[in-house]
Structure formats: C-alpha cells, structure tokens
Amino acid sequence: MGPESLESIQKSALEDILKKYPEKAQKDRAKHLGVGLPADESQKTCGGVQSNKKTVPGVMSQRGCAYAGSKGVVWGPVKDMVHISHGPVGCSQYSRSGRRNYYIGSTGVDTFVTMNFTTDFQERDIVFGGDKKLTKAIEEINELFPLVKGVSVQSECPIGLIGDDIQATAKKTTALINKPVIPVSCEGFRGVSQSLGHHIANDAIRDHVFTSKGSDVGSTPYDVAIIGDYNIGGDAWASRILLEEMGLRVIAQWSGDATLNELRNGPKAKLNLLHCYRSMNYVSRHMEQEFNIPWIEYNFFGPSKTYESLRKIASQFDQGVQDNAEKVIAKYKPVMDAVLDKYKPRLEGKKVMLYVGGLRPRHVIGAYEDLGMEIIGTGYEFAHNDDYSRTTHEIQRSTVIYDDANEYELEAFCKRIKPDIVAAGVKEKYTFQKMGLPFRQMHSWDYSGPYHGFDGFAIFARDMDMAINSPVWGHNKAPWDAA
Amino acid sequence: MQNPQKIVIGKDLFLQPEYDETFKNKKAFEDMPEVQKVKEIAEWTKSKEYCDLNFKREAITINQAKACQPLGAVMVALGFENTMPYVHGSHGCVAYFRTYFTRHFKEPTPCVSDSMTEDAAVFGGINNMKQGLQNCKALYEPEMIAVSTTCMAEVIGDDLNAFVDGAKTEGYLPEDYPVVFAHTPSFVGSHLTGYDNMLSETLKQLCKTISKDKKERLNIVPGFETYLGGIDEERELAEAFGIDAVVIPDHGEQWNTGAGEYKMFAGGTPIEEIKGACNAKAIVTMQPFTTPKTLKICKNKFKQQTFEARPIGLSGSDELVMFLKEFSGKDVPESIKRDRARLVDAMQDSYSYVHDKKFAIYGDPDFALGLAAFVIEMGGEVTHLLCNNAPEGWAEAARAVLDRSPAKDSSRVWAGKDLWHLRSLLFTEPVDYLIGNSYGKELERDTGVPLIRIGFPIFDRHHLHRYSIVGYKGGLNLLNWIVNKILDTIDSQTKEIAKTDFSYDLVR
Numbered sequence: 003m004g005p006e007s008l009e010s011i012q013k014s015a016l017e018d019i020l021k022k023y024p025e026k027a028q029k030d031r032a033k034h035l036g037v038g039l040p041a042d043e044s045q046k047t048c049g050g051v052q053s054n055k056k057t058v059p060g061v062m063s064q065r066g067c068a069y070a071g072s073k074g075v076v077w078g079p080v081k082d083m084v085h086i087s088h089g090p091v092g093c094s095q096y097s098r099s100g101r102r103n104y105y106i107g108s109t110g111v112d113t114f115v116t117m118n119f120t121t122d123f124q125e126r127d128i129v130f131g132g133d134k135k136l137t138k139a140i141e142e143i144n145e146l147f148p149l150v151k152g153v154s155v156q157s158e159c160p161i162g163l164i165g166d167d168i169q170a171t172a173k174k175t176t177a178l179i180n181k182p183v184i185p186v187s188c189e190g191f192r193g194v195s196q197s198l199g200h201h202i203a204n205d206a207i208r209d210h211v212f213t214s215k216g217s218d219v220g221s222t223p224y225d226v227a228i229i230g231d232y233n234i235g236g237d238a239w240a241s242r243i244l245l246e247e248m249g250l251r252v253i254a255q256w257s258g259d260a261t262l263n264e265l266r267n268g269p270k271a272k273l274n275l276l277h278c279y280r281s282m283n284y285v286s287r288h289m290e291q292e293f294n295i296p297w298i299e300y301n302f303f304g305p306s307k308t309y310e311s312l313r314k315i316a317s318q319f320d321q322g323v324q325d326n327a328e329k330v331i332a333k334y335k336p337v338m339d340a341v342l343d344k345y346k347p348r349l350e351g352k353k354v355m356l357y358v359g360g361l362r363p364r365h366v367i368g369a370y371e372d373l374g375m376e377i378i379g380t381g382y383e384f385a386h387n388d389d390y391s392r393t394t395h396e397i398q399r400s401t402v403i404y405d406d407a408n409e410y411e412l413e414a415f416c417k418r419i420k421p422d423i424v425a426a427g428v429k430e431k432y433t434f435q436k437m438g439l440p441f442r443q444m445h446s447w448d449y450s451g452p453y454h455g456f457d458g459f460a461i462f463a464r465d466m467d468m469a470i471n472s473p474v475w476g477h478n479k480a481p482w483d484a485a
Numbered sequence: 486m487q488n489p490q491k492i493v494i495g496k497d498l499f500l501q502p503e504y505d506e507t508f509k510n511k512k513a514f515e516d517m518p519e520v521q522k523v524k525e526i527a528e529w530t531k532s533k534e535y536c537d538l539n540f541k542r543e544a545i546t547i548n549q550a551k552a553c554q555p556l557g558a559v560m561v562a563l564g565f566e567n568t569m570p571y572v573h574g575s576h577g578c579v580a581y582f583r584t585y586f587t588r589h590f591k592e593p594t595p596c597v598s599d600s601m602t603e604d605a606a607v608f609g610g611i612n613n614m615k616q617g618l619q620n621c622k623a624l625y626e627p628e629m630i631a632v633s634t635t636c637m638a639e640v641i642g643d644d645l646n647a648f649v650d651g652a653k654t655e656g657y658l659p660e661d662y663p664v665v666f667a668h669t670p671s672f673v674g675s676h677l678t679g680y681d682n683m684l685s686e687t688l689k690q691l692c693k694t695i696s697k698d699k700k701e702r703l704n705i706v707p708g709f710e711t712y713l714g715g716i717d718e719e720r721e722l723a724e725a726f727g728i729d730a731v732v733i734p735d736h737g738e739q740w741n742t743g744a745g746e747y748k749m750f751a752g753g754t755p756i757e758e759i760k761g762a763c764n765a766k767a768i769v770t771m772q773p774f775t776t777p778k779t780l781k782i783c784k785n786k787f788k789q790q791t792f793e794a795r796p797i798g799l800s801g802s803d804e805l806v807m808f809l810k811e812f813s814g815k816d817v818p819e820s821i822k823r824d825r826a827r828l829v830d831a832m833q834d835s836y837s838y839v840h841d842k843k844f845a846i847y848g849d850p851d852f853a854l855g856l857a858a859f860v861i862e863m864g865g866e867v868t869h870l871l872c873n874n875a876p877e878g879w880a881e882a883a884r885a886v887l888d889r890s891p892a893k894d895s896s897r898v899w900a901g902k903d904l905w906h907l908r909s910l911l912f913t914e915p916v917d918y919l920i921g922n923s924y925g926k927e928l929e930r931d932t933g934v935p936l937i938r939i940g941f942p943i944f945d946r947h948h949l950h951r952y953s954i955v956g957y958k959g960g961l962n963l964l965n966w967i968v969n970k971i972l973d974t975i976d977s978q979t980k981e982i983a984k985t986d987f988s989y990d991l992v993r
C-alpha cells in the first residue's frame with residue numbers, strides 16, 4: 003500500500019463515517035476528524051481537527067470528567083494524603099485503584115493511594131448541604147490516620163450544584179486539624195472532559211501547596227523535578243533512574259509516588275521536566291512565572307526519543323552532565339540495540355491504531371517506529387489544540403486523526419483502515435479483541451510495565467510482540483468453517 | 486538493566502539493586518514518618534481501641550462495598566434485547582460504569598450518555614436529551630433506549646417523562662419508538678436500588694394491557710446477577726419442570742459473547758416479552774432485597790403471584806425447587822434430584838475442611854445472606870456478616886440466617902458498615918477465611934486472612950463470572966472455590982521443609 007492510496011482510504015473512511023450521523027452531529031463531528039500529513043505545514047493542528055469542545059450527546063464517548071482528571075490523575079497518586087471523594091458513593095468506587103499509580107508505603111498507615119474515602123452523600127446531604135459532614139469526615143480521618151500529611155477534597159457533581167462552600171470548610175478544617183485541607187472544585191459536569199480537572203487540580207496545587215514550605219533539602223545546581231509522571235506500573239521510577247545516573251538530583255516527583263513534601267519542594271527545582279504536558283503544563287507555567295523555573299518537555303518512550311530527551315535535558319546543564327548523558331546512552335544503547343534486534347524483525351511494517359489520553363497519542367509514536375511499526379491513526383480523548391500541533395511533528399505518514407472519538411467511529415475506522423494492532427483503553431479493548439485484533443491497553447499498560455525509560459522500552463517491545471504474534475488470534479477459525 | 490533475553494516486568498525489575506538505590510535517593514525528599522512511628526501506628530490500627538474509634542465514625546466512609554444507582558440501571562437495560570442504556574448526565578459517569586463492568590466481565594459494555602456540562606446545569610438537560618436520543622438511535626440502531634439519570638440530573642431536577650415526550654413530539658424520535666426511563670439518584674441506596682428502579686419502571690411503562698387471564702408462564706428476575714452462568718441455570722431449573730419461563734431482564738449473553746465478531750448487543754429479553762410480562766401468572770425474584778419495587782408492582786398492579794427466592798446454597802435452592810414444583814404441579818424431575826444429590830454428596834465429601842472454620846462474609850444483601858446460609862450448611866461459622874448497602878430489614882434477615890448456626894452467639898451482623906470497619910473486626914475478632922470481592926485482597930494482605938473471591942466486582946481473577954453460584958450446580962462451584970482455597974491455604978502453611986512438611990499431605 004503506497005502512501006497515496008493509504009491517504010485516500012483514510013479520507014473516504016472518514017467521509018463514510020460521518021454519513022451515519024444526523025445533520026447537526028455530522029457537522030460537529032466533521033470538525034474533529036481529519037487526516038494528518040507530516041509535510042502539510044498549513045495544518046495548525048494535526049489533521050486540522052478542533053479539540054476541547056463539547057461531546058456530541060448520545061454517543062459512546064470514551065471521555066471522563068473533571069473529577070477523574072483531578073482525583074484520578076493529579077491528586078489521587080499523592081501518597082501521604084487522603085483524598086476525599088466528596089459527594090455520592092459512585093465516583094469514588096469506580097475510580098478506585100484502576101490507574102496503577104505505584105507507590106511505596108504502608109497503606110492505611112502512612113500512605114493511602116489505593117484506598118477509598120467518600121462522604122457517601124445521602125438525600126439529606128443534598129437537601130441540607132454537606133459542609134458539616136465534610137468537617138466531621140476530615141476530623142475523623144485525622145483521628146484514624148494520625149500520620150496523614152493533609153487532606154484534599156475532590157468535589158463530585160452535586161457539590162457545586164447545591165452550593166456547598168468547600169473553600170470555607172477547607173479553611174476551617176485546616177485550622178482544626180493543623181494540616182492542609184485542600185479544596186478542589188472538580189465537579190464532573192465542569193468542562194468538556196477530564197482535562198479541566200487537571201487544570202483545576204493544578205490551580206489547587208498553586209493556591210494551597212506553594213503557600214507552605216517543605217522540608218529543607220539543601221540546594222544543588224542539578225536539582226530537577228519530574229512533572230506529569232503518574233508512575234503507572236512504576237514508569238516514574240524507570241525514568242528517575244536515568245536522570246539520577248546522569249548526575250541530576252530529582253527533588254520531586256509529580257505526582258506518582260509523590261508526597262506532599264515533594265509537591266511543596268517543587269519550586270526549589272532548577273528545571274522542571276515535563277512528561278505529560280496536558281495534565282501539568284499549567285503548574286509548570288506558573289512555576290516559571292512565579293519562581294523563574296524553566297521547564298522543558300521530554301519523552302521517555304522508546305530509545306530514539308529517550309536518547310534525544312536525555313541530550314536535550316543535559317543541554318540545560320554543564321559539560322559534566324552532558325558527558326554523563328552520553329555515558330548513560332552509551333551504556334544502554336547496546337541493550338536497546340539487542341532489544342530491537344530481537345523484536346524489530348517480528349514487528350516491522352505492522353500498522354498501529356492509537357487512541358489514548360494526555361500525551362501518549364503522540365509520545366509513543368517514536369517507540370513504535372523504533373520497532374519498525376507504523377501509526378495509521380491516532381487521537382486524544384481530551385486534548386487541546388496545542389497537543390494536536392505537537393502531534394503534527396510526530397507523525398511520519400498520512401494518519402487518521404480523531405478527536406474525542408467515540409465507540410462507533412473507532413470501530414468503523416478500524417474496519418476501514420485495518421490496523422494490525424489497536425492500542426487504547428479498557429473500554430475499547432474487548433471490542434477489538436472480539437474482532438480478532440491484537441490490543442494493548444495504553445492507560446494501564448495492560449497490567450504490565452513500566453513502559454518509560456530504557457527498562458520500560460524492553461517491556462514495551464516484548465508486550466507488542468506478545469500481542470501481535472500470539473497464537474491466540476489464529477484460533478477464530480474453526481476446522482469446520484469453510485476455507 | 487534489562488537483559489533482552491529475559492525481560493522482566495514490575496516487581497522483578499524493581500527488585501534489582503539499582504532501583505534500591507533510586508528508592509533510597511527518593512526517600513531523602515519524601516519527608517515520610519519515622520519507621521518506628523509507622524510500626525507503632527500500624528500496630529495501633531490492629532487494636533481494640535482503634536476498632537472502637539473506627540466504629541464511632543459518622544461522616545466518612547472508607548473502602549465502601551457498594552456503588553451508585555445508575556450502574557444497576559445499566560445492567561437492567563443490557564438485559565433487554567437490542568437495547569441501549571442511556572444515562573442522562575455527564576459522560577464521566579458512563580465512562581466509569583463501562584469501565585467497571587468491563588473490568589469485571591472482560592467484555593465490552595455499551596452505554597451512552599448525553600454529556601451534560603455547565604450549561605445544562607443551569608438550563609436543564611433537555612437539549613442534550615433531544616439530540617442525544619436522536620444520535621443514539623442513528624448510530625447504534627437499538628430497538629429500544631433505556632434512560633436513567635445521574636446525581637447531577639437529579640439535583641437539577643430534570644423531568645425525564647417530559648423530556649422523552651418532548652423529544653418525540655418534536656420529531657427527534659418516532660412517536661412509537663420505545664424509550665423507557667427511570668430516575669436513579671445516586672445519593673439514594675446503591676447500584677441495587679438502581680436495578681430495581683429501572684426494572685420496575687420498565688415494567689410499568691411497557692406493560693400497557695394488563696389482562697385478568699394470566700398465562701401459564703413464570704417470569705424469572707435474576708437481579709444484579711454477576712455470575713452469568715446462574716441465569717441459564719435458573720431458566721433450566723424452571724424448564725426442567727416444563728414451565729414456560731421468561732428471564733426478565735436477561736443480561737447473561739451480553740457479557741458472555743464469543744470471539745470472531747463484535748456485535749454490540751447480544752441476547753436479552755425480547756421487548757415483546759417485556760410488554761406481556763404482566764400477564765404471566767407469577768414472578769420469582771432471585772434477589773428479594775434487590776427488587777422490592779418490582780415485586781410490589783407485580784403483586785399490586787399486575788396481580789401476579791410473587792415468590793421470593795434466594796437460591797444460593799442448599800436450602801435456598803430447595804426452596805426455589807419447591808416453589809417450582811408447586812407452580813408447575815409436577816414432581817421434581819430426575820435431573821434435579823440427581824443434581825441435588827450430587828451437591829449433597831460433595832458437601833459430605835468436603836465438610837470436614839469447612840467445619841468449625843470461622844468466616845467473614847461481605848457483599849450485596851442477598852448475596853451475603855445466601856453465602857452465609859451455605860457456609861453454615863457446611864458446618865462453618867459465620868463470625869462476621871457485613872453488608873454496606875443493607876436495605877431495611879436486612880439485619881433481621883441476616884440474624885435469622887445466623888441463628889440457624891450452632892455458633893450463633895459468636896456470629897455478628899454488620900449492616901451499613903464498610904470494609905475499613907471489617908479490617909478492624911478481622912484484627913479484634915479474627916476469622917480463618919474471608920469471602921468477598923476483589924477489594925478484600927487488601928484485607929487479606931493487611932490481616933493475613935485468606936480471601937476466597939466470590940462476589941462483585943472480581944477484577945483480579947479471570948473467568949469466575951462465567952460460572953453459576955445459584956442452584957445445586959452453582960452450589961458445587963461455591964463448594965469448589967471455598968474448599969480448594971482452604972486446601973491451598975493448608976498446603977502453603979505446611980510446606981516448610983523439615984518443619985511442617987510432614988503434614989504436607991498428598992491425599993486430602
């Protein structure tokens with residue numbers, strides 16, 4: 003299949019898909035679907051798609067809500083705090099322990115990430131308000147978990163609607179328990195996706211964390227912070243190890259395996275290293291403005307991007323660090339080459355359809371390409387225009403771009419553009435597997451991982467090989483089926 | 486560093502010495518409490534003092550064992566043929582419902598929402614509803630749409646009846662297109678309340694012609710049944726008596742489809758059958774605490790005979806079979822007699838490992854009662870029976886079940902308590918085994934009590950949901966899981982060489 007024919011298939015698939023929508027929805031969706039071309043400089047955003055707009059009603063969007071963005075992503079992984087799901091019981095239950103934010107600690111004693119805390123709203127709380135209950139809840143938490151470092155209040159839908167003043171309650175209880183209580187108004191109906199939740203959560207860090215001081219950790223010229231790594235399956239650890247090897251001191255890790263102290267010490271970094279741009283660019287920009295801390299984006303998926311990123315990071319420091327970066331690369335390169343030698347022949351030319359959230363629809367492209375695989379479709383659940391413009395630089399060939407794609411579109415695209423593997427989330431997984439297509443979950447690494455860094459890439463390569471070359475996909479045809 | 490010949494994941498990677506170094510480095514910035522202090526507090530959380538403090542809690546729920554209403558409504562909708570569950574509210578909830586079911590069943594879970602945002606919060610969600618219904622029908626071509634609400638829609642007071650009517654009169658949907666709806670506020674009850682609301686409303690809204698002449702037919706309501714094999718088993722039991730049985734709603738196939746092709750909807754009760762459901766002679770529910778409203782409608786409005794079964798374990802299954810016998814007027818068929826005898830035989834083969842063992846059981850109300858009854862039938866002791874979403878009357882019913890046990894004086898009922906309460910209880914009044922869903926794995930880790938995974942959700946083990954836990958055949962599965970976990974535990978405790986391995990018996 004030459005690039006032209008691929009492009010025309012992609013374009014016609016897109017047209018066909020739109021036809022099924024009623025008029026209004028069709029117009030709307032047309033703005034969010036496109037075919038991205040690497041050469042096309044005129045495209046402001048990859049494929050010319052619009053993003054961060056309301057979801058069309060009545061479709062099976064894969065998007066989450068602001069609460070999911072704040073509690074599930076940004077705040078939830080901060081390990082030595084309790085994060086209260088404030089409102090009815092559901093959100094808290096569904097969001098428990100799904101994201102594999104690895105951490106080290108004694109759960110229920112000094113760390114709390116995999117636990118569930120909710121004010122479990124009943125009808126009377128809706129009618130009379132839940133501020134009193136929240137106050138009591140915070141006192142109870144402080145009594146039962148004396149080592150807790152602070153509490154965050156993650157608002158669910160009803161809180162904003164019934165007009166509860168969690169800001170005031172937080173202020174009052176901060177004094178009461180003498181620990182920070184941080185209100186986060188991340189009600190699920192706010193914004194169009196989880197994205198606003200990230201922003202709100204970042205603002206809460208700005209307003210309530212930076213106002214207090216962390217422990218004294220001294221200062222070196224090599225102090226950096228990892229920003230926007232949630233330590234899924236231990237990703238941040240596999241990244242951190244490289245930064246340390248190259249002579250940097252990682253004084254804070256946001257927010258996978260993070261402690262409140264690390265967040266507080268964030269502003270002491272000399273450079274912020276931003277991995278998930280979407281979820282944490284806000285607080286990075288704030289630190290730049292307020293504390294003069296520069297930030298750079300990096301990408302630790304796949305050896306090529308990791309080499310590039312290590313050099314880019316090192317270039318911000320002195321010759322010593324730059325030499326170290328070369329040493330680190332020289333040390334791991336043979337291992338990475340051996341991984342590629344082993345897996346590339348098995349994966350070369352395989353076509354990938356991606357659909358994920360914050361950074362992965364573009365960040366993982368390089369890792370696939372290192373393995374000789376090609377991305378023929380990608381898109382984000384909750385990106386903004388700046389994510390798509392960044393994507394333009396990553397794609398290597400014509401690629402279908404779908405913003406806020408729903409189940410119907412993904413299935414239809416898949417049937418038309420025929421990938422060899424789909425890499426998306428758990429809601430999508432079994433749909434594609436039933437179609438006989440290899441699939442990997444790219445939010446949770448399908449309970450494998452880590453995928454970041456050099457150690458992670460070996461696992462990534464192994465997993466993709468496992469998915470694509472597993473014998474299980476060959477069993478669909480029964481011996482009695484006609485040839 | 487990875488060895489390309491033997492790539493390691495997770496734990497094996499992080500146990501390598503260089504990671505130890507990284508973890509140590511990180512500690513310098515964490516400002517975590519002193520090791521000694523952590524030990525001290527950890528010990529304290531196991532004490533009676535802590536338990537008392539824990540039980541004084543009034544405001545915070547910790548590690549709950551329940552979910553919110555719309556989840557149950559979605560299950561009901563997926564039990565109707567070619568029906569799309571439609572949740573009126575923001576799409577975040579729906580992402581959660583789909584994820585939650587998908588993680589349990591390892592199957593896709595279709596469900597749409599109408600993606601309400603701030604403007605809907607101010608002006609109401611009518612526009613979302615009109616567009617949403619239209620789009621949903623166009624894209625997924627369901628034969629029916631079943632609408633439930635989220636807490637948001639309930640707080641702003643959206644009126645489903647008016648909205649659905651509006652969507653039809655304004656031409657967004659054909660007038661005769663079936664749309665059923667139920668209000669499912671998440672701050673009332675639990676996922677089971679939502680199940681009952683959606684089911685009772687569907688029957689109310691679809692059963693238009695209620696005739697006095699009832700058909701010789703039996704409606705079976707499986708309830709929030711997460712063991713899909715159970716639905717077939719219930720149907721087969723009735724059919725063995727020659728009964729014309731209809732399962733309402735039947736979600737058994739939806740989450741149990743085969744490989745090769747993806748079809749969004751599978752199985753389910755045909756819509757025509759639901760319309761005529763009111764004219765069946767009787768209805769039997771397998772989860773009475775889950776379906777009070779449904780039963781009430783059937784009894785009062787449809788004038789049907791109602792029967793409350795709970796066919797988990799021997800006596801529960803016996804009661805169901807006796808009802809079926811009476812209903813059909815036929816003798817108990819040989820096949821059922823044989824299955825019962827097999828279960829009893831198995832119980833007699835295995836009882837000695839269960840006898841006198843102490844159990845803590847937690848889960849949804851009917852499930853917890855059924856499991857407790859079965860454990861007691863095997864000679865086990867139920868020290869703690871806990872239900873977080875216990876409806877009114879459950880505590881008394883639980884007491885009655887536990888009172889059948891010789892250990893009744895040391896058996897306790899915990900209505901409305903959560904899994905953090907249970908953690909305390911496992912330290913202060915310990916048991917030998919814990920029965921419950923995957924959330925129990927942290928209790929197992931913290932307290933050392935082995936967890937037998939039965940319940941919902943089961944995220945961390947595969948395929949258990951494909952079996953049955955109801956009826957005599959389901960009883961065999963329960964027995965299998967319980968006894969073999971006990972044997973595994975005994976083995977793991979007796980394998981230390983030259984210390985305990987003389988008891989590491991080959992034959993058990």
Ligand code: SF4
Nearest residue numbers: 090092093553578636
């Ligand atoms: S927002 Fe309300 S309805 Fe939605 S999942 Fe949370 S508790 Fe349930």
